[in-house]
Amino acid sequence: MNPNPRQLLLLQHLRAYSSCTLEELAVRLNVTVQTVRRDVQRLAEAGLLARFHGGARVPNSTTENIAYRQRESLNAEGKRRIARSVAQAVPNDCSLLINIGTTTEAIARALLQHTGLRVITNNINVAAILSRNERCEVIVAGGVVRPRDNGIVGEATVDFIRQFEVDIALIGISGIQEDGSLRDYDYREVKVSQAIIEHAREVWLAADASKFNRRAMVRVGYLGQIHRLFTDEAPPAPFPDVLARAHVRCDVS
Template sequence: MKPPKSEIRGGNAATREQSPSLLAEPRRMMILEWVQEEGSARVRDLAQAFRVSEATIRQDLERLEKNGFIEREHGGAFLKSMPQQVQSMTLQNSHNMQAKRKIGQLAATMVADGDSIIIDSGTTTTEFARCITGRNQLNVITNALNIALLLGANPSNTIHMPGGQFKAPTLSLSGERSGEYFEGLFAQRLFLATAGLSFDSGLTYPALGDIYVKNAMIKAASEVVLLADSSKIGRVSFSSLGGLDRVNLLITDNDITQQHLTQFQHCGLKVLRAK
């Protein structure tokens, strides 16, 4: 089942209106991001999402396989590094880790013993979780298996997890059923992740599966804190969660430009910089 149309935004306006003629390389990079996010992808789903023929998608997957990123299988492809990642409990995206650690440290100052919080899956939110392992009596809802293990090691904490489809690259549970779990739940804050943060396209993600659960997380939280390093600003991925008005606070690193800071101020979004 697909999310409502208002929640699906392919890349940018050009992608949505000209998908059949989208240049091959940008499309392949979006397909790679999709597989890196989901762990695998079916040819028919990619063809429908990018509005091209299945033959075109098979050519894209063949090129990505030749470049060593994926392995093809009948009807689709999967991430080449996926088995090793799951066994070692490591995440796919390891870029800008120093900035992400600083963001996690700053975000951790917002959490006190006994708080009820939701933590999204992702590398930056994982760094945040590492920084609050010393907190006690937390009530945590998370879709990330690695974060549940990190914070669940403290016996005073209560950890809740939704059901849903397992996504190996993000070690998380996703999909419509995962989103349904959050109905009727309440938390003081949601610490949210994103793949891209654009003034035009808002919060964007490589694939459609997470839109359900992230929407549900936002509805269940009194305050939404977005954790995103500055490399995410201006980047647009495949599917949109909505505009910047869905976020109350952005915590990013000190490399954010003054121009972007000013733009966020004009949008009414408060920004904290981790130095």
């Protein structure tokens, strides 16, 4: 499904409070309980939240991400805004490392008018998008292709990434915790993302508002390793203070 603005707001409330009753959500959204019940039903069927009697909560799995097609449509407009903001900041004639994620794929689309880019990626979708730009060179990492999202992972991928030193790493993430840790689900993907962070002069994180306080099992790194964060909404408390302590520039689009 492609959640509408009201449903996206409902999901944001759940991420902020972990769980809410239908009545609480109705008051916060200024709609009827019947409307909330229908929204919760649809979002639960899409795997974006979990229902309980009289309310809803965020999915409690820290081990498995939601499906690629659901992630692709979730907050698609916010990801497009982030992508445009990142593309405006990326100069022509520079080198980039781009990792797996639907937000980084949106960034790839926004970079189609750039010239002189040299892009190394472990995301086949990113490579396919940017290969349409004849004024850029795209280098695809070797490794194991993950069928569910065309991501390339594994030790061979890590070894490949370690050959490079690029100007900017453009990375997505599954979750950002209050302790400043960056989280993801697949250990093999995390190892590649860590190599990408280590082999870039600057690291730019692209994460929509749903990623704040989202839980995931594996630690990729910390905000202190990030130079710029691009997001679509002002981060909720306590993240402004967390970002300030980590000296991360936050760009809200």
